[in-house]
Amino acid sequence: MGCGLVAALLGWLILETDFKAFWQELRQLPLWLLPLLIVLQLLTQLLITYQWHQLTALVLGQSHFLKLLHIFTRGSVVEAVTPGAKIGGEAVRLYLLKQDFHCSTSQALSIIAMQKSISMSVLLSICLVSLLHIGRHIAAHMSTLMQLLSGALVITLVLAMMGLLFFARALSQWLTQFHGRVPQGLARQLTAYATATAQLSRGHWCLQFAISTVVWLLFPIKMVILSATLGVHLSFFVLLSVTMVSYMMGLFPFTPGGIGTFEGTMLALLTLLGVGYTTGLTITLVFRFVTFWLVILGSVSFVVAYESHLKFTGGHHAHQSTTSSHTP
Template sequence: MLGIIIIIGRWVDWQGFVYTFNQISLPRLILACLLQLITLGLISFQWIKMGQYLNLRICFWKMLDINLTGTFVESITPSVKAGGEATKAMMLCSQFKHSISEAVSLVGLQKTISSIGFMIMSGMSVLWFLLFTGIPMADKKIVGGTFILFVLFITTLLWLLMSSEIHWLWAKIPIKQEKQLKLMQIVNEFQGNFRNALRDRRFFAIQLMLSLGIWSLFAVKAYLIGQALGLEIGFFAIALTTYISYMVAMVPLTPGGIGTFEGMAILLMGSLGVPTAKAAAFALILRFVTFWFVFLLSALYLLIKNAIKIITKNSTTDAPSPY
């Protein structure tokens, strides 16, 4: 984060940036961080409910442990969350003794419904941006094009996962026949579970509403920060900046989208008439709450968790034998 601040300082008004940065009060920052903790809790709750739907036994605290570990992994790998989701699938297998097919089904179902919720929220923001802002057409094309590419990527991925007509494509993967059969089993089980979820309208509606609520909290956190910094733009403008910047950060260029999120947020804020210094301060504080705070929290959690394991193991080893 220090490196990003130094880079920003080279092309923004440093005094204006520092002044704006200092406008955020500690209580407001703590409130934003608390909302981020609530977000983590809601995500874990959603995993549990989806696990119950798939007849998987999952407890809240272990799911929170898995999510924190997955968050740490995805924060240090430039893999569009693939690293974090793979970690979650492996931990579901090891901690809850689920099969790889069951674990992948749960991870895939949660990520699919979450992505649908994200597309709805970002789509509403993009529509508002294109229709009700008087910014240059070039900036509108950038935002609209980015959203279209994201939707195409998600729909293509869903089609690859859900279509029964492309099993031949999976069969072309150059792996051993035994592993190929296992892969097909995983894909078929995921397809069946997702189709069942779509048919169960009540379950799908509840999970989609929960996803919309989780994504709405991202915009609420951004709005709280924007108001504290004195940004003279509305809720939808801040929501747009948050969702589009997050979308761009998902492109696997840097670990956790570091730099790409901040750059897009500053670009969008600038197109909405926000001074660069204010936009940079907003981007860094929002990024701290939604990325660095969670990353440091997960790193601290894993450090304490492993330290306790080592201490417990050593104390058990050093204990005198009763014989």
Template sequence: MLLADFKSVFVQISTLSYKDIWILCILQIITIVLINIQWIKISSDIGLKIKFIDAFDMNMTGTFFESITPAAKTGGEVAKVMFLKSKLGFSLGEASAVVSFQKIISMVCFLFLTLLSLFMFLLEPSLSSDCKKLILFSFLFLLIVVLVMILIVVYRGTLGRFFSYIPFLRKYESKLNTFLISFDECIQRLINNKTSFMFHIILSIGIWILFAVKTYYIMFSLGNTVKFTIAASVTYLTYMIGMLPLLPGGLGSFEASMMLLLSPVGISSSLGIAIALILRFVTFWFVFLLSSIYLGIKYIVLRRKEKALV
């Protein structure tokens, strides 16, 4: 990032109109709405109904914790499980199944799009060997994470036997068995419903494509005419590198990675940083601010209700 002329970066960002910012924010809101629809549909597939406002509440809570934890986003997933359990009355097994299924579907679709992007960029002759190594390492990390998640779900029946060998967990054997039975039943329903399964695959791909659309729109708005496929490839590879659990939300690594990946396609470092910062604002800071404001208002309203009851 030090290679970029920050005055030039500011000039590039300032060329973006308020109309463009509004359009990008609307695209991000559409993304949030689609994710909420996915949560509602997954819950419905296991026979549990949640309202849109509840899905939004959970999504904002999860997003807030995702934003303040390292980029693997485990904090957000735990927050979602606890929300479903404590606020909506899901059992721990049901909540874990819903969150696990959504995460796996999303990550598998992302892995597929990233693989396509990987082939395109590794053939780029102007890409440095260090950059190629970083891309490959990040892909292997992502692949291992996704495979571990899939293996846990596929071999969920062996988890009980594994837990039984851990001494301090034996006293919780009954609760663990109840959890695993509930988890297994929910996963079976979600996997066996082929129509809904395909719906979630298509929806997840659509959600990820929206991220590429935002990048392409930013490039277009700043006067760059790269192909959509290049914009999409840069987007997915940047997010892949940003998923390495280094800093909260992948801060710093995201911007630097996008600058490096845009350089081989003829985009200057200052323009690359400008694109990354704008995309980061829309997909991270805007959502983080939205979730913070929402949770802040929610806290104030709840406090006032508590005082009114005293």
């Protein structure tokens, strides 16, 4: 059903597109726009890597920024070809964390789970506000029941993420009461995760949430800049809502990287908000090119360059060793 919906969205995009008008819209974009959007996207990628760097240093007592950038970018490539909430990319990162930092599966899973929970709790919180905000603008096209169900789902997910972050030890202790009915592997992992979360002080938690907030807000900032250059002057909060709801829809496991789902959602929302079809399509495709396709291209280029450097310098042994870097 999901794949059929995506196919229908893609078919609608192709049938409705006036490619001549689309090309004219593209030609109106100023030369400085693409480099600016690329710089903002690069900042996004580096901030996420720094977040990983901080968590790895806290949990393992060691970290290495370039190794983590390599791990993160390799995961990004896999995310682009596997459907569903980026699970494939996280599996690759789990393997590489264990290999590069000689840590246990429990430690690597704890790092990934913390980063994912922090990032998703921020994303879902912004999405909740976005759903409430954009629902007022497209109320005629979105039933009250659908708004309530969407809001309830997002609230439930946010509470689940926050519970994993701040009540992991209590949950671990609660599970110990069910001897024999809870898999030992799950119980051990939750205990290791609770130990890892205990390493973060209040200042570390604030920093982690601040990084994730900046990362997610950089996406609507790119959207605002892109829209303004095409004469679309919707408010920041409306464009934030469009961007976040599109990302939330792209997380559903219909297609690799949310291809089709993301684009169809963004274009549909922009159209409902009064943006012309061709202008909306231009905004959607340019935004997606910078935040998705260019990220894949840059990730592949970095991975190839990094691994070629290791081979050229005979750096396999250096690749396996780690450089200590404690958090400030």
